[in-house]
Amino acid sequence: MSERQIQLEVLRYDPETDSEPRFQSYAVPCKNEWVVLDALNYVKENLDTTLSYRWSCHMAVCGSCGMMINGEPKLSCKAFIREYSDKIRVEPLANFPIERDLVTVVEDFIAKLTRVKPYLIPKEDKPISAGEFKQTPAELMKYKQYTLCINCMLCYAACPEYALVPDFIGPAAIALAHRYNQDSRDGGRDQRQEVIATDEGVWECSFVGACSEVCPKHVDPAGALQQVKVASTIDWYKEHLMPWVKK
């Protein structure tokens, strides 16, 4: 089993003692199959128990371990050490306040996610005895890609619009709104449009496309946002030029 010594430079911040973050370097003997999260776990278990970071599944499903690795938003469980040089710099996700070390404050994202109502709002109430809502494979394909979002927030860390305009609802939340709008069983689009078809919604996006480039699950939030823009523009023309046409 091959081993390689790397320098892990971690941005540390203790709100009780530090006025600003500082880098701390650890020498970590890494195995070939390790990811950055393994190196952090090594530090926590062997070198420095005070290091704080979030993680859970270690398999790119839970979305907890997102961080900046050499300046790029990555899931640390998916970032293989062997793909990096001997010095790796790890920082908390950009564009979020730092709670402690690599742990960020994510309340803003959670609040935005809640606002877009990311759940099925059925077109009409149906008693359970009436049976399930049926959907064809083609109807499923229309939105399936967006269901893969794991709320890891890498897209927010990559988005310069979110960095400059914190009110921007942002990539993942709008992509999830789009996921439900595209669902044949859903009837909640009008409610979601009030949140996402606004200045702080899709119209804040200038299609940098960074969100889709960093997405570990290939959700393509940038695509979702542009599709919401197209649909909202069609809505506007229908409303103003053809008011007799129902949406």
Add this chain to the structure above:
Amino acid sequence: MSNKPYVREVSKTTWFLNPQQPRYKRYMAREVTCIFIGAYTFLLIVALKRLAEGPDAFQGFLNALHSPLGVLFNLAALVAAVYHSTSWFNVTPQAMPIQRGEEFVPGNIIVGAHYAVWAVVSLIILILGI
């Protein structure tokens, strides 16, 4: 949440120079090219105005276009317009996906269709111009 979260400031004027994010510079390049598109549109409006003022005025406008500065601007505008157009064509599959049954039409067909329409329109303008 702790009562002292640390906020990292992002520069409002130099954010795109972040050396770790070259994609921001590519984005700014795409956005900056629109200045040339706008300037060329303005040039066409000036051409119309000169045309309305009579043959002498229009000839003066054409002479100005043939000056080294006029040629240089046209070349720069062409390069900018090609970069602007291709960078947008290449992202059309994201904005306008086409679903056929359970499959999506491959992105390169959507991009290719844009190039094809561009070529046809350019050809028509070329033929009309000759």
